[in-house]
């Protein structure tokens with residue numbers, strides 16, 4: 020029986036994984052430089068964590084993978100757990116649980132890991148995908164929103180994407196003060212056309228009318244074109260906030276598009292909402308998105324603090340980089356490949372290769388003892404070693420190994436007793452390249 024991976028969940032290995040690791044290392048460095056500390060939260064959370072996000076969102080309503088915990092031990096109940104569909108809710112749960120927000124000081128956090136959504140898989144849309152997320156708590160200023168957008172922009176530029184490859188789309192989704200009146204206005208606008216809306220939007224009409232604005236259904240889209248827009252109904256505080264975010268981006272000469280139809284798929288946002296879209300991706304064009312979500316912490320407990328953040332879809336970033344023909348540095352092979360010809364040579368080289376590996380040098384050595392030079396050199400090439408160290412009966416007799424630099428083909432004899440020091444000096448010289 021052939022057992023395959025779950026549809027929409029990928030294995031990562033070889034060159035592709037090397038590309039991921041290159042990008043991940045780069046991202047971790049950037050996040051650290053910008054003052055964001057890593058936080059790792061569990062992949063499984065109680066279902067209540069995501070219910071707090073809002074039952075009205077597709078992600079919570081239809082896309083969560085649920086797990087029934089057994090509750091077989093005295094200290095656990097048979098409860099419903101969820102494979103996290105996103106990182107923000109679990110992040111806020113952790114902040115509250117550990118009192119990370121108690122100091123009242125600004126806190127910057129990032130996470131990088133797998134998320135799960137039950138979706139119809141297609142290019143750039145998976146059931147297990149990965150996000151880099153950034154969250155900034157205890158800062159209600161528009162500059163904080165701008166910081167997040169500028170950081171996202173910097174990441175894409177740093178990875179080599181050009182300004183022509185992506186667009187920053189921003190909007191204000193209002194606040195708890197000005198949204199209720201606008202909601203009523205929107206319901207009033209759509210209600211006479213209820214029958215023309217798709218089933219989903221008919222259901223949403225009274226509970227989440229703003230979601231109708233980003234429905235992909237043609238009839239809904241057509242109606243939405245003439246709908247009153249949130250951006251025209253902001254109260255004074257939201258208007259000033261939004262203007263200041265834009266002014267910060269202008270000051271940095273970062274261009275953006277104002278898109279009044281961005282409402283975001285998760286309903287915890289207030290004021291600034293944004294998406295980075297790319298023309299390199301096809302239908303799933305969002306590289307990432309986020310915004311301000313000031314009200315979310317209050318849904319978890321007593322504390323109510325300001326927060327803003329985003330998440331970048333790693334698979335989509337990788338697709339965009341591939342589409343632009345980004346050349347990634349090749350993964351370095353080992354420093355040396357030990358080619359032992361015969362048992363005696365093997366017994367001499369095996370302990371040395373292990374000693375050098377323990378000292379931090381990358382040494383490869385096959386365990387076949389009966390192979391000829393041709394086979395061994397082919398393997399040395401295949402693994403991409405910088406040097407091949409050859410020892411057979413003749414070399415044992417003369418006390419000298421033959422060391423060949425594979426990139427140039429140059430060879431030299433090295434006394435067996437000096438081999439260890441010799442390789443250490445080569446490791447020092449090739450640091451960076453190896």
Ligand code: HAM
Pocket residue numbers: 104105106107136138143144145146147148149150152153154284285305306307308309310312327328329330331332333334335
């Ligand atoms: P989101 O817009 O749901 O936001 O997801 C962010 C990004 O994750 C998307 O723009 C996309 O690049 C990627 N993504 C989402 N679903 C999939 C999928 N099925 N396959 C591949 N990539 C996917 C959030 O998750 C919020 N938690 C962002 C946030 C953080 N807001 C505030 N802080």
